[in-house]
Amino acid sequence: MKKYITLRNFKRLFVVGSITFIAFILFIFFSLPSVKDLQNIELQTPLRVFTQDKQLIAIFGEKRRIPVTFEQVPKNMENAFLAAEDSRFYNHFGVDFPGLLRATKNLILTGEKTQGGSTITMQLARNFYLTSEKKIIRKVREIFLALKIESTLSKEKILELYFNKIYLGHRAYGVAAAAQIYYGKKIDQLTLAEIAMIAGLPKAPSRYNPVTNMKRAMQRRNYVLKRMLYNDFISYNDYVIAYLSIDQAKINNIEIDVNAPYVAEMVRAKMYEKYGEEAYTKGYDVFTTVKGNLQKKANESLIKSIESYDRRHGYRIPEKKIEAKFFLNSNFEYDIEEGINNSKDVLSKIRQIKNHVPAVVVNVSKKNMIVYTKLGDRLELDLSALRIKKQLINENKTIKINNFDDVFELGHIISMQQIKSKWYISQIPIVSGAIVSIDSNSGALKALSGGYDFRISKFNRAIQAKRQPGSSFKPFIYYSALKKGYTPATLVNDSPKVFKEDSVSEAWRPQNHSGKFYGPTRLRYALAKSRNIVSVRLLDDIGIDFTIKQLKDFGFDTSKLPKDLTLALGSGAIEPIKLAEAYTYFANGGYDIDVYFIEQIKTRSGKLLFVENPRMVCGKYCDSESxxxxxxxSAQTLEELTELRKTAGLPRFALKTADSRIIYQINSMLKDVVRYGTAKKALSLKRRDIAGKTGTTNDQRDSWFCGFSRNIVTTSYIGFDDFSPLGSKEFGSTAALPMWIDYMKKALRKEPVLDLEQPENIVAVRIDSKTGLLASPKTKKTITEIFRKEHVPNTFSEGSNILQKKEEEITTPELIF
Incomplete structure (x- = not known):
């Protein structure tokens, strides 16, 4: 009876077990994700940023991946992975059952769960759909998924997905990314030994990594080579050569073509705003409006100007120092070799900024000094190594360095700079600056740099620094005055005057920089020479409310501008890019354009997602083709041009918001700033079509030059982030203008000399240079002035009876100009 019950129970258990097993299998099968999507899978691919001419600027994204097709993968690469991971890949249907049996046997005998039996298809299933945890239910799902994938995709497609998806350490996803990161090569440039090294990584990307554990990595590489030889994938001769080769793996950062980190960050922020986290994983390619050659020149010009300022103001005593005890040997005696050995660890933790190589002073006397550099060089220096010949006392005072030991001490951490074959003592500047260049007809950003080095400070001064523009703001005051009825020939008395200002605790007595007064002065001349008194008197006469209203025509946020007479001297804070945008009105004839820096966005496959359609300035001879x-x-073919226009939509035209005749007059007056005014250094460019305005603020805290040709507007700026004074001899013309000249020399090289088109009802008239009235036969000195037709003087000069007031020198307590 008991035997009968046991058999009956066994049958019941068998039925229940079978039903449960079938239900489990059905549950697993029907819960599997669809693999059809794998045919059109979008791999997580980083964001890439390019210049307009398709040069790489930056890559953003946690995963480094360079998608490749199956055909692009070298045969040796395919064979290496098959030898290492799945030699029977082409002979199974996704699951290697003998391998699974071996893994099962090992589990029964040892109780250990291993990776054995995982085919490439199973690894692909796990990478796309499952976790890496070693559980039986995960393994079952993996098996069924692998079978499903094999029934859906070809072997070639499976390998292609695998070669792009597999993680290979150090943020490298896929074989192409691994080739670049470990060897700085494309996959078709790898040697057999390098291929084997990469093929050995999937088993344990950290343990067998050639950068972090070369010994184990070499063992794994050689194992892969043996497997390739065993499977007849390579000859014995190839095996020996690869086996004996020394591996050169190291971390190779992706080489960019154009260094533009501030622009790259602007793009990254804009893309994140538009796409969120997907911006870093969808493989977007962003093409900016930046021109590669101009961006390189902007970087160079900014760095050159900052370093030039730094050299003018002397060497700063080093702040960091290695303690003296690190130069003592076991007998507590000074030992230079001991000091060098101890310096190595310190120097290894200091990053090199540009070509300033960190170094430690290991011996110093009056006329000689020995330093040890981060590069491992021991340099013996004499006083000729002082490229900066003077020591900084304050912003207005330096003293000559006669002896090394007057400035340097044992253990000082300094910087060395190699110029040609000679080493010089250098220093990393603490002053900063910005340069921004814009197409005046479209607003397209051509070049931008927001600081000396992005690694020192990510603060983008070109778009984030709110600084007083000083005299570079004066043209907008003059525009308002001309709108009120003044002319470039109007005389304004450059003489002392006390103003009662609510924003100033005491009576305000503005001064010219020279501390002198010049009497009646024509507006054109006053702007060229940057006379402060004339600007303040103008604003006082035409009214602040009237002026604020005119400033709206230039796109200024007038709510942030001061509502007092200091506005005449540029006391309102503004970002360099905004000032450059406002100057585009003077260059293009008064049209309102917006600055933009992203031209188009594409998928990695080349599909256009977005094309900017800016408001463009369209002149008299404008047509859709031009x-x-x-x-x-950036378009290289007619087909590409047609596709871009189709995606962007119909052209949009800029609106004229400023009076074109007054703009023409201001344009002409700003050319005189270059011809004989504060920016006459720019005459070195030997062009008649350039114009602009210098700017310097109180105590020389900010130095500006905003200048332009017909098609390009560029603003350069120098200043300390903490608003420290630049020095009493530093002005817009000395600190910022040289940067502008150096950059524009390149930017204007292929630009035709082109003047702003003269509007109707503008006339040129001969006037008396002193009175501003019409020239008479008795007038001794005449010039040609341009007027709006209705504002031509109706009085002849009576022989210039207005006497030039004798210059009066005074002390200058306040400098805003």
């Missing part, structure tokens, strides 16, 4: 050529300068 507009497209200007807007889409």
């Amino acid at each position: 507009l497209d050529t200007i807007q889409f300068a």
Whole structure:
């Protein structure tokens, strides 16, 4: 009876077990994700940023991946992975059952769960759909998924997905990314030994990594080579050569073509705003409006100007120092070798900024000094190594360095700079600056740099620094005055005057920089020479409310501007890019354009997702073809140009918001700033079509030059982030203008000399240079002035009876100009 019950129970258990097993299998099968999506899978691929001419600027994204097709993968690469991971890949249907049996046997005998039996298809299933945890239910799902994938995709497609998906350490996903990161090569440039090294990584990307554990990595590489030989994938001769080769793996950062980190960060922020976290994983390619050659020149010009300022103001005594005890040997005696050995660890933790190589002073006397550099060089220096010949006392005072030991001490951490074959003592500047260059017809950003080095400070001074523009703001005051009825020939008395200002605790007595007064002065001359008194008197006469209203025509946020007479001297804080944008009105004839820096966004496959369609300035001879050529300068074929226009939509035209005749007059007056005014250094460019305005603020805290040709507006700026004074001899003309000249020399090289088109009802008239009235036969000195037709003087000069007031020198308590 008991035997009968046991058999009956066994049958019941068998039925229940079978049903449960079938239900489990059905549950697993029907809970599997669809693998059809794998045919059109979008791998997580980083964001790439390019210049307009398709040069790489930056890559953003946690995963480094360079998608490749199956055909692009070398045969040796395919064979290496098959030898290491799945030699029977082409002979199974996704699951290697003998391998699974071996893994099962090992589990029964040892109780250990291993990776054995995982085919490439199973690894692909795990990478796309499952976790890496070693559980039986995960393994079952993996098996069924692998079978499903094999029934859906070809072997070639499976390998292609695998080669792009597999993680290979150090943020490298896929074989192409691994080739770049470990060897700085494309996959078709790898040697057999390097291929084997990469093929050995999937088993344990950290344990067998050639960068972090070369010994184990070499063992794994050689194992892969043996497997390739065993499977007849390579010859014995190839095996020996690869086996004996020394591996050169190291971390190779992706080489960019153009260094533009501030622009790259602007793009990254804009893309994140638009796409969120997907911006870093969808493989977007962003093409900016930046021109590669101009960006390189902007970087160079900014760095050159900052370093030039730094050298003018002397060497700063080093702040960091290695303690003296690190130069003592076991007998407590000074030992230079001991000091060098102890310096190595310190120097290894100091990053090199540009070509300033960190170094430690290991011996110093009056006329000689020995330093040890981060590069491992021991340099013996004499006083000729002092490229900066003077020591900084304060912003206005330096003293000559006669002896090394007057400035340097044992253990000082300094910087060395190699110029040609000679080493010089250098220092990393603490002053900063910005340069921004814009196409005046479209607003396209051509170049931008927001600081000396992005690694020192990510603060983008070109778009984030709110600084007083000083005299570079004066043209907008003059525009308002001309709008009120003044002319470039109007005389304004440059003489002392006390103003009662609510924003100033005491009576305000503005001064010219020279501390002198010059009497009646024509507006044109006053702007060229940057006379402060004339600007303040103008604003006082035309009224602040009237002026604020005119400033709206230039896109200024007037709510942030001061509502007092200091506005005449540029006391309102503004970002360099905003000031450059406002100057585009003077260059293009008064049209309102917006600055933009992203031209187009594409998927990695080349599909256009977005094309900017800016408001463009369209002149008298404008047509759609020329507009497209200007807007889409990156297009290399007619088909590409047509596709860009189709995606962008119909052309948009800029609106004229400023009076074109007054703009023409201001344009002409700003050319005189270059011809004989504060920016006459720019005459070195030997062009008649350039114009602009210098700017310096109180105590020389900010130095500016805003200048332009017909098609390009560029603003350069120098200043300390903490608003420290630059020095009493530093002005817009000395600190910022040289940067502008150096950059524009390149930017204007292929630009035709082109003047702003003269509007109707503008006339040129001969006037008396002193009175501003019409020239008479008795007038001794005449000039040609341009007027709006209705504002031509109706009185002849009576022989220039207005006497030039004798210059009066005074002490200058306040400098805003």
